[in-house]
Amino acid sequence: MIDNSTIAAISTAHGVGAIAVVRLSGDNAIQIADRVFISTSGKKLSQQAPNTLHLGFIYDDDVPVDEVFVAVFKSPNSYTGEDLIEISCHGSLYIQQKILELLVSKGARVARPGEFTLRAFLNGKMDLSQAEAVADLVASTSRSFHKVAMNQMRGGFTDEIKKLRERLLKFVSLIELELDFSEEDVEFADRDQLKQLVEEIETLLRTLVESFTLGNVIKNGIPVAIAGKTNSGKSTLLNLLLKEDKAIVSEIEGTTRDFIEDTISIEGIHFRFIDTAGLRHTTDKVEKLGIERTYKKIRQASIVMLMIDPATDTDEIIRSVKDIEKQVKGTDKKLVVIINKTDLLNNQDLDSLKKNILKIVDKEDKVIPLSAKKGDNLPELEKALLEIIHAENIEQNDVIVTNARHYEALKHSHEAILRVRDGLESQISGDLLAQDIRETLHYLGEITGEITTDEILGNIFKNFCIGK
Amino acid sequence: MIDNSTIAAISTAHGVGAIAVVRLSGDNAIQIADRVFISTSGKKLSQQAPNTLHLGFIYDDDVPVDEVFVAVFKSPNSYTGEDLIEISCHGSLYIQQKILELLVSKGARVARPGEFTLRAFLNGKMDLSQAEAVADLVASTSRSFHKVAMNQMRGGFTDEIKKLRERLLKFVSLIELELDFSEEDVEFADRDQLKQLVEEIETLLRTLVESFTLGNVIKNGIPVAIAGKTNSGKSTLLNLLLKEDKAIVSEIEGTTRDFIEDTISIEGIHFRFIDTAGLRHTTDKVEKLGIERTYKKIRQASIVMLMIDPATDTDEIIRSVKDIEKQVKGTDKKLVVIINKTDLLNNQDLDSLKKNILKIVDKEDKVIPLSAKKGDNLPELEKALLEIIHAENIEQNDVIVTNARHYEALKHSHEAILRVRDGLESQISGDLLAQDIRETLHYLGEITGEITTDEILGNIFKNFCIGK
Numbered sequence: 001m002i003d004n005s006t007i008a009a010i011s012t013a014h015g016v017g018a019i020a021v022v023r024l025s026g027d028n029a030i031q032i033a034d035r036v037f038i039s040t041s042g043k044k045l046s047q048q049a050p051n052t053l054h055l056g057f058i059y060d061d062d063v064p065v066d067e068v069f070v071a072v073f074k075s076p077n078s079y080t081g082e083d084l085i086e087i088s089c090h091g092s093l094y095i096q097q098k099i100l101e102l103l104v105s106k107g108a109r110v111a112r113p114g115e116f117t118l119r120a121f122l123n124g125k126m127d128l129s130q131a132e133a134v135a136d137l138v139a140s141t142s143r144s145f146h147k148v149a150m151n152q153m154r155g156g157f158t159d160e161i162k163k164l165r166e167r168l169l170k171f172v173s174l175i176e177l178e179l180d181f182s183e184e185d186v187e188f189a190d191r192d193q194l195k196q197l198v199e200e201i202e203t204l205l206r207t208l209v210e211s212f213t214l215g216n217v218i219k220n221g222i223p224v225a226i227a228g229k230t231n232s233g234k235s236t237l238l239n240l241l242l243k244e245d246k247a248i249v250s251e252i253e254g255t256t257r258d259f260i261e262d263t264i265s266i267e268g269i270h271f272r273f274i275d276t277a278g279l280r281h282t283t284d285k286v287e288k289l290g291i292e293r294t295y296k297k298i299r300q301a302s303i304v305m306l307m308i309d310p311a312t313d314t315d316e317i318i319r320s321v322k323d324i325e326k327q328v329k330g331t332d333k334k335l336v337v338i339i340n341k342t343d344l345l346n347n348q349d350l351d352s353l354k355k356n357i358l359k360i361v362d363k364e365d366k367v368i369p370l371s372a373k374k375g376d377n378l379p380e381l382e383k384a385l386l387e388i389i390h391a392e393n394i395e396q397n398d399v400i401v402t403n404a405r406h407y408e409a410l411k412h413s414h415e416a417i418l419r420v421r422d423g424l425e426s427q428i429s430g431d432l433l434a435q436d437i438r439e440t441l442h443y444l445g446e447i448t449g450e451i452t453t454d455e456i457l458g459n460i461f462k463n464f465c466i467g468k
Numbered sequence: 469m470i471d472n473s474t475i476a477a478i479s480t481a482h483g484v485g486a487i488a489v490v491r492l493s494g495d496n497a498i499q500i501a502d503r504v505f506i507s508t509s510g511k512k513l514s515q516q517a518p519n520t521l522h523l524g525f526i527y528d529d530d531v532p533v534d535e536v537f538v539a540v541f542k543s544p545n546s547y548t549g550e551d552l553i554e555i556s557c558h559g560s561l562y563i564q565q566k567i568l569e570l571l572v573s574k575g576a577r578v579a580r581p582g583e584f585t586l587r588a589f590l591n592g593k594m595d596l597s598q599a600e601a602v603a604d605l606v607a608s609t610s611r612s613f614h615k616v617a618m619n620q621m622r623g624g625f626t627d628e629i630k631k632l633r634e635r636l637l638k639f640v641s642l643i644e645l646e647l648d649f650s651e652e653d654v655e656f657a658d659r660d661q662l663k664q665l666v667e668e669i670e671t672l673l674r675t676l677v678e679s680f681t682l683g684n685v686i687k688n689g690i691p692v693a694i695a696g697k698t699n700s701g702k703s704t705l706l707n708l709l710l711k712e713d714k715a716i717v718s719e720i721e722g723t724t725r726d727f728i729e730d731t732i733s734i735e736g737i738h739f740r741f742i743d744t745a746g747l748r749h750t751t752d753k754v755e756k757l758g759i760e761r762t763y764k765k766i767r768q769a770s771i772v773m774l775m776i777d778p779a780t781d782t783d784e785i786i787r788s789v790k791d792i793e794k795q796v797k798g799t800d801k802k803l804v805v806i807i808n809k810t811d812l813l814n815n816q817d818l819d820s821l822k823k824n825i826l827k828i829v830d831k832e833d834k835v836i837p838l839s840a841k842k843g844d845n846l847p848e849l850e851k852a853l854l855e856i857i858h859a860e861n862i863e864q865n866d867v868i869v870t871n872a873r874h875y876e877a878l879k880h881s882h883e884a885i886l887r888v889r890d891g892l893e894s895q896i897s898g899d900l901l902a903q904d905i906r907e908t909l910h911y912l913g914e915i916t917g918e919i920t921t922d923e924i925l926g927n928i929f930k931n932f933c934i935g936k
Contacts, residue, residue: 013485018936053519468486
């Protein structure tokens with residue numbers, strides 16, 4: 001993965017913009033830039049102070065290509081830790097491409113995806129999980145995911161892991177020292193202190209492993225299934241929420257056979273809404289399949305919204321609420337029962353219906369009357385959704401794992417640390433204990449990049465965008 | 469058009485990139501940036517030297533939004549001539565939008581399209597034609613258009629116009645002075661010198677007006693019509709040139725009824741290829757319409773390519789070459805006759821066919837044998853197309869008008885200067901002469917922006933992209 005070539009890439013989004021930035025990093029970055037750039041001041045970039053900006057022209061031999069600003073950063077005080085040049089040019093595709101070509105013709109090489117960040121990692125500017133957070137940050141589209149990525153980029157949970165790992169490393173060294181003196185039956189490593197550390201590590205790892213479910217939700221949006229009898233107004237509500245017409249709204253029963261997913265952002269939190277087929281009793285094969293898929297979608301959701309059409313027979317309503325409640329009970333799913341079409345209902349009937357439903361559902365669940373058709377009471381629904389999520393601590397919780405690679409490594413190190421704990425309990429031999437501790441250390445080291453391979457690095461950075 | 473507010477915009481292309489740049493310009497740019505940015509050095513941006521770069525964090529109250537580099541430019545040494553801040557952030561859509569929102573919440577206003585460049589013009593950093601060249605530069609996708617735009621941004625033909633305009637301005641002042649002394653019959657303005665200047669201006673304006681045809685071609689690509697008998701292989705050649713399958717290639721005669729246009733770039737020059745319906749004699753109404761449109765397309769083209777199928781009867785070939793030659797003769801169109809399907813022909817027959825065709829066409833026209841199906845001899849065709857264009861001096865000619873607004877103003881000023889010339893010839897009265905000169909001056913001033921209105925500025929800058 002390591003080479004000394006100077007790399008170049010267009011770092012701004014692909015397309016025509018007012019300006020674009022071409023980046024150049026490596027030992028020869030400044031010299032290569034000096035081969036194509038003539039500063040208005042007449043001075044070479046190599047004579048300039050770091051962190052300064054210079055107006056001038058990029059030339060292709062004697063043909064002016066663009067009037068640009070060049071930023072000069074010098075090793076080690078740059079993003080990559082190397083000498084780094086940023087050329088801010090007019091955002092024409094022709095100019096962007098031409099400048100990149102010129103830099104390559106003067107000795108640079110086109111950068112691979114994420115290669116600037118890879119170099120930042122290799123030069124010790126950030127650890128591996130911070131480098132991965134950079135990619136997450138660039139990809140972040142919601143406030144909650146942005147927050148987790150930003151937290152991770154600033155150190156996040158890996159700071160704590162690094163410290164605990166170092167303490168554990170000392171213990172394993174002592175235990176391994178004991179092995180050298182095995183015939184003398186000495187104990188350099190205080191077993192009580194080790195037990196305490198292992199407990200500490202186990203607690204952290206368990207919390208982190210458990211946070212991944214939430215992390216996944218943050219990364220991909222909170223799945224909300226909309227269930228309910230056919231024609232109860234699910235598509236209308238979905239359309240209202242999406243403020244666009246992606247679902248087919250129809251008077252004919254059973255038209256929403258396909259699942260329509262769309263993500264909307266409420267106060268920076270992404271909700272992934274899944275419209276499901278109706279739960280009508282039917283002999284129609286296609287629709288039956290749809291109902292089975294509805295249940296499946298409910299199982300995958302974090303929040304289930306049940307739409308009630310108050311025109312339905314009350315007994316049937318109660319039955320359907322009980323049906324869904326059964327699906328939700330004992331899981332960490334939350335239920336939101338929506339009494340739709342309130343415009344067709346008098347207050348007394350509505351109150352009585354609401355009371356009946358509240359008797360069935362859990363006290364943390366919500367019952368919200370609204371009219372999807374008229375758009376009434378939508379803010380209350382949005383508020384309810386946010387409250388459910390806040391209860392899950394998305395906003396408060398800083399220690400959340402969103403990265404599948406971290407999750408895998410955390411799971412493995414958690415398994416290993418449990419073996420260490422068991423080993424300490426049953427007083428297994430020092431060499432077996434040391435082996436489990438080494439395994440824990442290995443997986444923890446993979447997260448921060450203290451232990452890494454070209455393959456791991458390759459897999460991580462290939463998913464970055466070019467120019468980062 | 470003029471206000472003192474501080475404006476902000478995302479200046480890089482829309483989308484996710486490794487980095488994005490948010491720009492801020494105006495009297496309060498630095499103060500507003502200081503309200504959201506905390507430098508790693510601890511120093512405020514207002515304490516920093518101009519043309520320097522600063523690492524730090526953007527904060528939304530106490531929530532970190534991104535780690536960024538901020539570039540500080542100070543009035544008058546900036547693009548806009550005002551204090552200017554460029555925030556280089558991670559290229560997530562969420563972050564870009566969030567930073568823009570923060571700047572607006574701290575006192576900036578979202579910039580209108582082209583408003584940074586408008587301010588550069590209003591602050592005397594560039595003239596109006598240079599400002600327009602900035603937009604052309606950003607939009608340039610071909611080497612030739614880029615060259616014209618770059619030349620114009622660096623002063624271009626307007627430098628000369630400005631000088632001639634100033635000289636003309638002195639003369640009109642002297643003539644108007646004469647009017648004040650009209651009873652004394654004095655002549656402050658040397659008529660011979662004026663005549664000489666008028667000739668000089670007329671020549672330049674005529675050249676510029678004439679260059680617009682070429683300028684248009686550079687801006688939009690050189691139109692090349694591909695004519696020829698149905699099934700002669702036009703679509704195959706077009707596909708070969710486009711290296712993609714946009715035209716329908718079919719064995720059935722007369723399938724290419726719709727005109728397919730596509731632009732390809734040969735060594736940085738854009739050619740706009742127009743596939744035309746075949747020229748077969750037909751009674752089919754739809755196809756007849758197609759043939760009429762073929763002739764129309766030929767009239768609009770700069771280059772006409774005639775495809776010959778050598779399997780056709782020689783007399784018919786000769787007739788079709790003569791047909792097209794008639795369309796081209798006396799115009800500045802160039803003809804390229806392509807003898808296709810050379811793989812089905814022996815050398816002797818090919819030579820004889822080529823000789824016969826060369827007898828008909830102009831000596832500047834080209835005859836090229838190739839096999840579109842096999843992809844033979846394509847480089848010779850590309851070379852021929854480039855030679856034709858080089859003969860038209862696209863590459864050599866620096867003084868080319870590509871802007872329709874400039875063309876209109878140049879045409880009007882040319883008409884006015886011709887009246888001045890005629891007036892000098894026929895010794896019209898000083899007041900009439902002054903009036904025509906004033907009109908010339910007015911239109912010339914419109915090009916450079918020495919004379920302008922809010923309406924003109926509005927029309928020009930509304931077509932810019934946001935953030936420029």
